[in-house]
Amino acid sequence: MVGSVEITYSPIANSNGSSHTHSNGSLQNNGTSATAEERLDELRRRLGKSDGDLLKIVGIGAGAWGSVFAALLQDAYGKFRDKFQVRIWRRPGRSVDRSTAEHLFEVINSREDVLRRLIRRCGYLKYVEARLGDRTLYADEILRDGFCLNMIDTPLCPLKVVTNLQEAVWDADIVINALPSTETREVFEEISRYWKERIGYPVIISLAKGIEASLEPVPRIITPTQMISSATGVPIENILYLGGPNIASEIYNKEYANARICGSDKWRNPLAKFLRQPHFIVWDNSDLVTHEVMGGLKNVYAIGAGMVAALTNESATSKSVYFAHCTSEMIFITHLLTEQPEKLAGPLLADTYVTLLKGRNAWYGQMLAKGELSPDMGDSIKGKGMIQGVSAIGAFYELLSQPSLNVLHPEENKPVAPAELCPILKRLYKILIKRELSPKDILQALRDETVTDPRERIEMAQSHAFFRPSLLGQP
Numbered sequence: 001m002v003g004s005v006e007i008t009y010s011p012i013a014n015s016n017g018s019s020h021t022h023s024n025g026s027l028q029n030n031g032t033s034a035t036a037e038e039r040l041d042e043l044r045r046r047l048g049k050s051d052g053d054l055l056k057i058v059g060i061g062a063g064a065w066g067s068v069f070a071a072l073l074q075d076a077y078g079k080f081r082d083k084f085q086v087r088i089w090r091r092p093g094r095s096v097d098r099s100t101a102e103h104l105f106e107v108i109n110s111r112e113d114v115l116r117r118l119i120r121r122c123g124y125l126k127y128v129e130a131r132l133g134d135r136t137l138y139a140d141e142i143l144r145d146g147f148c149l150n151m152i153d154t155p156l157c158p159l160k161v162v163t164n165l166q167e168a169v170w171d172a173d174i175v176i177n178a179l180p181s182t183e184t185r186e187v188f189e190e191i192s193r194y195w196k197e198r199i200g201y202p203v204i205i206s207l208a209k210g211i212e213a214s215l216e217p218v219p220r221i222i223t224p225t226q227m228i229s230s231a232t233g234v235p236i237e238n239i240l241y242l243g244g245p246n247i248a249s250e251i252y253n254k255e256y257a258n259a260r261i262c263g264s265d266k267w268r269n270p271l272a273k274f275l276r277q278p279h280f281i282v283w284d285n286s287d288l289v290t291h292e293v294m295g296g297l298k299n300v301y302a303i304g305a306g307m308v309a310a311l312t313n314e315s316a317t318s319k320s321v322y323f324a325h326c327t328s329e330m331i332f333i334t335h336l337l338t339e340q341p342e343k344l345a346g347p348l349l350a351d352t353y354v355t356l357l358k359g360r361n362a363w364y365g366q367m368l369a370k371g372e373l374s375p376d377m378g379d380s381i382k383g384k385g386m387i388q389g390v391s392a393i394g395a396f397y398e399l400l401s402q403p404s405l406n407v408l409h410p411e412e413n414k415p416v417a418p419a420e421l422c423p424i425l426k427r428l429y430k431i432l433i434k435r436e437l438s439p440k441d442i443l444q445a446l447r448d449e450t451v452t453d454p455r456e457r458i459e460m461a462q463s464h465a466f467f468r469p470s471l472l473g474q475p
Contacts, residue, residue, distance in 0.1 A: 034273070040077050040084055043274045047173050047203070054085045058168045059176040060187065062090035062139070062161075063385040064248040065207055066178020067148035071156040071252060076277060078157075085160070092163035094139040096149065100383070101130035101137055104152050114155045118145065121158075150385045154249040166194045174203045177228060180386035181210025181296070184224045188231040195232060203267055204228055204239045209295035210388040213395040219402040220473050221337075221395070223292040225263075237264035240271065241288055243295040245350040247358050254279040260347065262288045289472050290338050291347065297333060298352040299361045299389030300396060301326040304428050306356075306365025307442045321446050322424075327352070328454035329422045333400070335461040336418060336468050361389040368431075369439045375432050390432055397429040405468055410452075410460045421460075423451060 034042070044055050059070040070088045077084045096104070105127050108114050118124040123145055129135035139149040140163050146156040162168040169175060169191050179187055184206075195202075208224035225239045244259030251257050258281040261268050268284040276282045285291060305322055312318035330348060334341035356362050364387045367373040373381070379390040397419050399405075406415035419426055427445045430436045445451070 036076055037080060037083075039274050040080055043270055044083065046270050049083075049173070052082070055083060055174075056172050057084075057086045057174040057176065058162070058172040059086070059088040059178050060165075060168070060191075061178035061180075061183075062088055062143055062148060063178060063180075064148055064151040065246075066176065067143065067151065067156060067159070068154075068248040068252045069176055069178065069207060070159055071146070072277065072280065073275075074157050074159060087160040087162050087168060088143065089162045089165055089168035090140050090143065092138070092140055094149065096130070096137040096139060096142060097382075098130075098133055100149070100152065101127070104137075104142070104147060105131040107147075107152055107155065111155060114146075117158075121145075150383060151249055152383075154252055156252060165190060170194045170198070172202055174205065177204060177206040177208055177224060179208060179224075180388060181208045181212070181224045181227075182386065182388075182391050184208055185212075185227040185231055188228045192232040201234045201238045203271070204234060205261070205271065206239065206241050206292070207243070208388075209243060209292075209299060210392050211293060211296045211395045212391075213399045215398065215402065218470050219399050219405060220471055221289075221293055221399065222473075223289055223296075225288060225292060226473070236288070237266055239263065239288075240268055241292045241295075242275075242282070243291060243351070244347075245354040247354060250358075251280055257281070258283065260285050260291060262286065262291045264288075293337060293472070294334070294348045295351065296388065296392045297330055297396065298348060298355050299359075300392050300425065300428065301330060301352065302355040302359050302361035303365040303368075303387075303389045303393070303432070304424055304442050304445075306362035306367075307369040307439045308365075308446070309362070310366040310369035311440055311443055318443075318446070323356075324454045325446060325451075326424055328457040329424055332421060332457050332461045332466075333396070333418070335466045336400075336405070337471055339467050341461075360384045361387055364389070365439070369442075375435055393425070393428045394433045397425055397433070399471065400425070405471070407466055410456065418466075421452070421457060423448070 040055070047055065049055055057073060059066050067088065070086055073086045108118060108127055115124070118127070126135055126137065130137045140161050142149070143159055144161045146158050148156065177184060206224045206228060210224065212222040212227070214220050214222050225236065225241055228234065228239055229236050240261055240263030242259055242261045244257065246257045246259060256279050260283050261272050261275065262285045265286065272282045272284040304326060305319065308318055308322045327349065330352070331341065334348065363384065364373065364381065368375070379387040381387060400419040400422065401417045403417060405418055407418055409416045423445045427437065427442055431439055431441060
């Protein structure tokens with residue numbers, strides 16, 4: 001699968017018959033489409049790269065999405081070896097257990113192309129030995145062969161893997177943050193030490209979906225892009241967020257998907273053009289922080305959806321009742337975060353929908369409800385990686401419980417914290433953070449006879465001035 005991907009667009013003519021460039025990332029000029037090499041050359045010019053100087057991209061973190069993102073770039077631009085390099089960093093020392101090695105061996109033998117590639121590269125024997133228990137494989141080792149530990153069933157192209165963080169980042173032009181939000185600050189604080197002597201700032205694209213809560217001096221949300229800027233001193237105009245309603249394995253298997261890259265005018269449009277592929281459409285948007293926060297919010301309610309599905313034996317009725325309540329809570333929360341929440345409705349619901357269908361957070365909720373996992377086992381799960389929704393539940397609930405954010409209760413006509421009007425969020429907090437309730441208690445949030453009609457929650461949000469700019473650090 002390694003090679004260039006020639007991207008073809010149908011030019012859209014103006015009244016004078018000429019074509020134009022779209023803000024969604026497609027590039028047309030006089031009826032011809034930009035080739036992969038032309039798009040690469042354009043980005044190199046933007047970054048001030050001279051002939052013979054590689055455009056260096058490094059992914060930090062090797063979960064499913066981070067690995068797929070690096071593999072997409074390798075597939076698209078890897079053949080231009082004198083102009084482009086993509087590498088991926090992951091921590092060394094993570095061993096592959098025997099059962100995973102056995103499953104990996106089955107995957108290899110079920111794919112003739114993968115089998116032939118490993119034999120040609122003299123890499124097959126180690127998987128035989130690991131299958132027999134005669135050898136221990138390591139996550140960075142198998143990633144070099146195109147196997148992500150969190151996504152064994154979807155072989156990728158071979159990747160250049162670095163386990164030394166300083167070596168990975170010190171001269172990178174573009175850094176992809178694929179770390180969980182809970183690890184982003186710590187790792188980028190370390191990275192900042194390696195950039196002290198650097199002249200100029202890199203461009204950083206964050207894929208992380210999660211938030212932290214800061215309660216002093218005023219309650220506010222801290223997103224991964226803000227963590228990165230604070231940790232490294234890189235200006236926010238050089239940091240972007242990319243997200244969308246996507247499942248990593250399906251994107252690599254060329255299922256049609258779309259995403260938005262959000263950030264400054266300087267970088268979002270050039271990067272949208274560079275990242276866009278026939279099956280992966282990248283639009284661009286200026287609203288960085290709000291899209292980033294929405295990416296974390298949907299993970300909260302995906303966990304509850306998984307619980308409801310498991311507890312009701314996949315009852316369509318129960319799941320639809322839950323969906324009505326959780327979407328009304330999300331709409332209510334978006335009215336606290338932005339003056340124009342209607343602009344987020346489509347992206348938020350689309351991202352929520354795909355996460356409910358096949359995301360790891362919904363899966364985690366199902367496993368909790370079935371008793372196959374427990375909150376005591378933590379939120380980093382073998383074969384799945386970090387469950388981002390758990391920390392997001394704590395952050396959103398603690399923020400929305402602050403008295404300084406009080407809103408008027410629609411029936412009791414008294415001030416209450418916004419969290420009191422979000423019964424699902426409140427119950428998830430008691431289940432997963434306080435651990436006062438069991439997963440089956442999520443159903444009480446739907447069956448309580450005193451619960452507010454979801455329509456009333458939406459109407460209340462739409463009819464009151466709930467916007468709290470301080471939540472996003474705005475004056």
